[in-house]
Amino acid sequence: MSDKITLYNTLTRQKETFKPINPKSIGMYVCGPTVYGDAHLGHAKSYVSFDLIYRYLAHVYPKVKYVQNITDVGHLTDDADEGDDKISKQSRLEKVDPMAVVEKYMYNYFRDMDALNVLRPNISPRPSGHIPEQIEAIQTLIEKGYAYEANGSVYFDVTKYNKEHDYGKLSGRKVEEMMDGAANRTLNAQSEKRTPLDFALWKKADESHLMKWNSPWGSGYPGWHIECTVMSQKYLGENFDIHGGGLENAFPHHECEIAQAEANTDKQFANYWLHNNMVTINGQKMGKSLGNGIFCNELFTGDNYQLTQAYSPMTVRFFILQSHYRSTLDFSNEALGAAEKGLKRLSKAIQQLDSIKSGDKSTVNVADLKDKLYAAMNDDFNSPIAIAHLFEAAKWINNLLDEQETLSDSDLTTFKSIVNTFFFDILGLTIEFDTTANSADNSAVNALMDLVLEFRASAKENKNYAMADQIRDRLKALNIQIKDGKEGAKWEYEN
RNA sequence: GGUCUCGUGGCCGAGUGGCUAGGCAGUGGUCUGCAAAACCAUCCACAGCGGUUCGAAUCCGCUCGAGACCUCCA
Numbered sequence: 044m045s046d047k048i049t050l051y052n053t054l055t056r057q058k059e060t061f062k063p064i065n066p067k068s069i070g071m072y073v074c075g076p077t078v079y080g081d082a083h084l085g086h087a088k089s090y091v092s093f094d095l096i097y098r099y100l101a102h103v104y105p106k107v108k109y110v111q112n113i114t115d116v117g118h119l120t121d122d123a124d125e126g127d128d129k130i131s132k133q134s135r136l137e138k139v140d141p142m143a144v145v146e147k148y149m150y151n152y153f154r155d156m157d158a159l160n161v162l163r164p165n166i167s168p169r170p171s172g173h174i175p176e177q178i179e180a181i182q183t184l185i186e187k188g189y190a191y192e193a194n195g196s197v198y199f200d201v202t203k204y205n206k207e208h209d210y211g212k213l214s215g216r217k218v219e220e221m222m223d224g225a226a227n228r229t230l231n232a233q234s235e236k237r238t239p240l241d242f243a244l245w246k247k248a249d250e251s252h253l254m255k256w257n258s259p260w261g262s263g264y265p266g267w268h269i270e271c272t273v274m275s276q277k278y279l280g281e282n283f284d285i286h287g288g289g290l291e292n293a294f295p296h297h298e299c300e301i302a303q304a305e306a307n308t309d310k311q312f313a314n315y316w317l318h319n320n321m322v323t324i325n326g327q328k329m330g331k332s333l334g335n336g337i338f339c340n341e342l343f344t345g346d347n348y349q350l351t352q353a354y355s356p357m358t359v360r361f362f363i364l365q366s367h368y369r370s371t372l373d374f375s376n377e378a379l380g381a382a383e384k385g386l387k388r389l390s391k392a393i394q395q396l397d398s399i400k401s402g403d404k405s406t407v408n409v410a411d412l413k414d415k416l417y418a419a420m421n422d423d424f425n426s427p428i429a430i431a432h433l434f435e436a437a438k439w440i441n442n443l444l445d446e447q448e449t450l451s452d453s454d455l456t457t458f459k460s461i462v463n464t465f466f467f468d469i470l471g472l473t474i475e476f477d478t479t480a481n482s483a484d485n486s487a488v489n490a491l492m493d494l495v496l497e498f499r500a501s502a503k504e505n506k507n508y509a510m511a512d513q514i515r516d517r518l519k520a521l522n523i524q525i526k527d528g529k530e531g532a533k534w535e536y537e538n
Numbered sequence: 539g540g541u542c543u544c545g546u547g548g549c550c551g552a553g554u555g556g557c558u559a560g561g562c563a564g565u566g567g568u569c570u571g572c573a574a575a576a577c578c579a580u581c582c583a584c585a586g587c588g589g590u591u592c593g594a595a596u597c598c599g600c601u602c603g604a605g606a607c608c609u610c611c612a
Contacts (some may be wrong), residue, residue, distance in 0.1 A: 075612095077610090082612090083612085087612085088612070089612035090612075092612090093612095129610070129611095214541085214607080214608090215542070216540095216542095220541075221608075223540075288612075290543095290606075290607085290612085291606075293607080294608070295608085295609095320612095321612065322612085323605080326605070328605075328606070328611090329611095329612095330610095330611055365550075365552090365560085370544095370551080370552090371605080373549095373550070375549075375550075377550075377562080378549065378562085381549070381550060381563080383562095385560085385562065386561095389561090391575095427551065427560075428552060428553085428560080430552095430560070431559055432560085433560095434561070441576060442577075444576090445576080445577070503571075506571075508571055511571085511572095512571095515574085524574070525574080526574075527574080527575080528569080528570090528576080529569070533575090535575090
């Protein structure tokens, strides 16, 4: 059941059965962030999505090698191939070294991703530590005639490449059409390039440039796309299973990665290309330049003009997982609030799994639930469907506790295992607040609460409802909720 | 201008030809001294027009609307 993963491959524009190069070890590369600012909700969606994919692959296959770069060599801020890169710009703004900018935001990135329970990649390579490898790759491209030097910079020759390969195969573009478009848009600033479509492999650095390295072509810095080609191949091989990234990077970034890799090796680069969609806010893309971005830490604290409250990291994660990774996700306070409530309900049910007692026979079909959960994840990692089935499981848990339903001993074992596996391991959710009293940790609290509930019960027996309500209200003020039921009152922490 | 994607009930969001998505909100009920919680039941839908089909939210065409990429962005 779990060996039939289908995934949507951007390269072929259809769902395909996933066939690993080596089932004993899957290779996956995902484009990571350029660390010149804090992670925002869009980053969260992207990396939670790939975390889901990574977790599921790791669940199904014995080993997944997950590589995600941390870009610490800034790309240029505009298309004119001139001026500052993003990191240098930020370093001038903050009046610190570019590498200090990188350190700061890299740590912030991991801090936010840790909060979202995003597992760290096995390798987080940084391009500044792979300058020799990048230079080597560029030299090979020059030797093979796919790149040319011009005034201390090196460019990739798209025209030449497209004669033997298909430039545009990932994003469905045609070189001729793009040439026409480029001509219309009068991109005439790049006089060093032979055609507007050519892209930089190495850029000459002027005196004021802060991040630069020596190279056969003089002092400079690597181009926009070469780092991902080089670092993915270094750690995963020339041909590897999965390359992921944001949809907006399909062109030109990923297209250029493919061109560089396949020009150099004459082998297929990544077999499967996965692209996640973006977060919209009021139907519009959340983006840096639009000023409508919400940082992860703002979500967690509620400190953003677009937020009516704070949302916990797990609420954000759950919100993201409730939509498919290839769909856009529309942000709103209402939607996040709904996710918060839903997660709370699901969490409460799952916390009570261990309180279920087995019965003589099973009145619900656990094997079917298991099949449905796997089927959902096998179908292009459809977490919304998986979550829908977990809500079904939550309903069962409540009914089992009420003894409206029963499970045999072996079915109960399977049920617990499958629900825990999907909630904690595959969806990567955690219980953020402990609503149940833990006897081992809180025996005194439990005893006290038993006492309080006893007093309240006797107050109710004597029809002293004022007293009973006062106890309830005072406890509520302490974030303790009384739950009256058929067999007396229970309590739990609110949150 | 070119390439592409999308339009599902009050909100979010699955679903690609026939079978309940799910969550949140709403309504009715069980329970309760009252509430809360929990559970059960339930209302509200597939942008519009046409076509294919025994049958379409699902395929095709057109119209309207929204968005993305083509320039940094997950």
